[in-house]
Amino acid sequence: MFTPLPPRLASPSPPGPPVGGVGGLVPIRALTEQSRPALLRHLLALAREDRYLRFGHAASDRQIAGYVRGIDFGRDEVFGVFDRHLELVAVGHLALSADDPGEAEFGVSVLPRGRSRGIGTRLFERAATFARNRGLHTLRLQCLSRNEAMMRLAWRAGMLVRASDGETEATLQVPPRSLLSHFDAWMRDVIGELDFAIKRRLRRPPAARPES
Numbered sequence: 001m002f003t004p005l006p007p008r009l010a011s012p013s014p015p016g017p018p019v020g021g022v023g024g025l026v027p028i029r030a031l032t033e034q035s036r037p038a039l040l041r042h043l044l045a046l047a048r049e050d051r052y053l054r055f056g057h058a059a060s061d062r063q064i065a066g067y068v069r070g071i072d073f074g075r076d077e078v079f080g081v082f083d084r085h086l087e088l089v090a091v092g093h094l095a096l097s098a099d100d101p102g103e104a105e106f107g108v109s110v111l112p113r114g115r116s117r118g119i120g121t122r123l124f125e126r127a128a129t130f131a132r133n134r135g136l137h138t139l140r141l142q143c144l145s146r147n148e149a150m151m152r153l154a155w156r157a158g159m160l161v162r163a164s165d166g167e168t169e170a171t172l173q174v175p176p177r178s179l180l181s182h183f184d185a186w187m188r189d190v191i192g193e194l195d196f197a198i199k200r201r202l203r204r205p206p207a208a209r210p211e212s
């Protein structure tokens with residue numbers, strides 16, 4: 001069933017506060033094995049309701065730890081937005097389907113302090129670009145139908161939305177890759193790495209001055 005958005009979702013919302021980064025860009029960095037502890041801290045910081053929205057059930061700390069342990073960084077694409085303390089404010093996880101190598105499912109979480117600034121949308125765009133450059137044909141996301149932010153995000157991205165029993169599945173047919181989509185991904189990666197390197201440098205305590 002194709003579900004048009006209810007009018008309250010289809011109307012434009014007031015813009016949130018400006019996003020950090022150069023020219024409104026959100027610096028997104030790919031996560032690796034080394035990121036597991038930061039990823040775990042990020043997910044454990046989600047309140048019960050947010051865990052419900054993210055995982056489809058109010059995941060316990062133990063279940064979240066299991067989820068983080070189980071991520072295959074070699075197969076999936078996991079990426080995030082770091083604050084100046086190098087804590088993860090937001091995380092996107094593009095999990096490649098075990099059944100169909102052309103499909104992947106997107107999951108996302110943004111801590112309350114980072115919301116309504118376009119970060120969730122930027123993470124989705126990053127996932128879509130990654131899927132495109134990997135030659136995937138379909139990107140899916142699942143959420144509760146009452147999750148207005150995700151419904152809006154799916155609608156804005158032009159996804160096909162199917163709803164039943166309070167749950168929604170949205171699908172995006174991924175366009176073929178191009179030189180521009182590779183360049184776009186490369187640029188975003190450079191910005192994400194630069195941002196992280198600068199924040200890491202700023203975090204270091206200043207070197208002790210040599211005594212004169």
Ligand SMILES: CC(C)(COP(=O)(O)OP(=O)(O)OC[C@H]1O[C@@H](n2cnc3c(N)ncnc32)[C@H](O)[C@@H]1OP(=O)(O)O)[C@@H](O)C(=O)NCCC(=O)NCCS
Pocket residue numbers: 012013016050051053054055106107108109110111114115116117118119120121122141142143147148149150152153156
């Ligand atoms: C869903 C979530 C990722 C959105 O992140 P975000 O950074 O706030 O998203 P954006 O700022 O890019 O906003 C996306 C859209 O939702 C709208 N929006 C944001 N917060 C909203 C809210 N509380 N109510 C209604 N709409 C909201 C934005 O205005 C935007 O719509 P627009 O482009 O038409 O203006 C975040 O709220 C979250 O982590 N929630 C808990 C976990 C979850 O629900 N995960 C998704 C399941 S996989």
